Amino acid sequence: MTRTPKPVHGDDREPAADGRGSVGPDQRVEERAPDRLSDLPKRSWMAVLRGTLKEFKDDELADRAAALTYYGVLALFPALLVLVSLLGITGESATQQVLDNLEKLAPGSARDVISNAVQQLQGNSGVGSIVAVVGLAVAIWSASGYVAAFIRSSNAVYDMPEGRPVWKVLPLRLALTITLMILAVVSALIVVFTGGLARQAGAALGIGDTALTVWSIAKWPVLV
Structure with missing residues (x-):
């Protein structure tokens, strides 16, 4: 019969369920851990x-x-x-x-x-x-390489080894790639085609080219 080892004095880790040693911090350590850098x-x-x-x-x-x-x-x-x-x-x-x-x-x-x-x-x-x-x-193939590198x-x-099978990872990678490409296209369209809309909105509000100037500056933080 295998006995689960007890943690030694001063060891705040919980014994592993399979009896092979201690893994991970217990709840006392997690409660003492600071939430922000300023708490250190x-x-x-x-x-x-x-x-x-x-x-x-x-x-x-x-x-x-x-x-x-x-x-x-x-x-x-x-x-x-x-x-x-x-x-x-x-x-x-x-x-x-x-x-x-x-x-x-x-x-x-x-x-x-x-x-x-x-x-x-x-x-x-x-x-x-x-x-x-x-x-x-x-472009999809190249961008999927970026997504794969990011996942790795x-x-x-x-410290999480990839445990999912390839037939699960590939569709996820492809879906994420297409989503990122769509967002990139939308961002590019916003940069290119919203200048005229901002000018028309400024004319309707009676502020002229001020709206275009404001939008030309404000759109970059929004896109980023």
């Missing part, structure tokens, strides 16, 4: 800082952040391909609005490349549609 005594701050740096190193967060950056940049080019192809099959008014906003945000070299590509695709809806479909497929990083940070 000042003499403990250095220990907290050392522990944080140790966890940062043990979890290899610098490498994981670099991997997330890589996947994020990798997903930008297919998304840009989708944008260019869609602009090539849309009307000139919508295209011009996007290009006008692009002149304010993109550097000169990137702006010239996109503008030339849009002009070449303008009026050739067949090629634009094919490029849009291909770009969308590649989260599991490492919280």
Whole structure:
């Protein structure tokens, strides 16, 4: 008969249910644990800082952040391909609005490349549609790589090994990827097409271009 070991004096951990040792803090430790950093005594701050740096190193967060950056940049080019192809099959008014906003945000070299590509695709809806479909497929694949890297990083940070089977993880990753892409598209549309609405609202309220100026500043914290 296996006996469950009792915690030794000064050990605040609960015995494991399978009798193999102590796991996790008991309720007394959780009650004594501070809820905020300000609740810690000042003499403990250095220990907290050392522990944080140790966890940062043990979890290899610098490498994981670099991997997330890589996947994020990798997903930008297919998304840009989708944008260019869609602009090539849309009307000139919508295209011009996007290009006008692009002149304010993109550097000169990137702006010239996109503008030339849009002009070449303008009026050739067949090629634009094919490029849009291909770009969308590649964008979803690239963005799903970012989501997968984020899931792996989260599991490492919280010391939670991935226990779900692949057939459960893949649909979840794909759904999250599509959701993030939809939010990104909505954010881009807000940036591009809400300037005219803000101007019309300002004219209706009698405040002129003040509404446009306020919205041009306020939209970025909202989008972020």
